[in-house]
Amino acid sequence: MAQGSRSPKSFPVPEDMQEDWPGAGLNEAETKLLQKAVRADLLKVEADCETKLRLDRVEMAGVSLGKLGRGVVVRMSGSCVCGATGNCPMHAYARKKAGYRVVADGAMGWAFGVVDSQADVPDLVFASNGAEGKSVSACTGTSVEDMSYRPAKHS
Secondary structure, X not given: OOOOOOOOOEOOOOOOOEOOOOEOOOOHHHHHHHHHHHHHHHHHHOOOOOOOOOXXXXXXXXXXXXXXXXXXXXXXXXXXXXXXXXXXXXXXXXXXOOEEEEEEEEEEEXXXXXXXXXXXXXXXXXXXXXXXXXEEEEEEOOOHHHOEEEEOEOO
């Protein structure tokens, strides 16, 4: 009997996974626009939290998102939804006309990497800790609409 499901495609895990959060290098106006987007997402993420995360505790790092331009990966460190293993909500944002929009949503983790996939929009990889050790998930796609969060096979 033939199996109907396919095994996941192999995904190259970058050697330089970024676990430091140096900031995004945004000017004051850009920072305010990003904070507006992050604040809206925090309200959703922390809907059931008694203590809300302050925006100055949000960790961020700048990242090149190909044809989407310069983006920012945000880790909501210190949120009540962070896990005991260090995983916190992580989102990637890209600039839009009047602010920022989420282009990768829902990853729980502690580090990220960019895969040089030669696509118009690079693949992002999120690292997380689990009960059985570290795992990696990928956010891939050639446009915002095509990006999807899926487990990535790695060695």
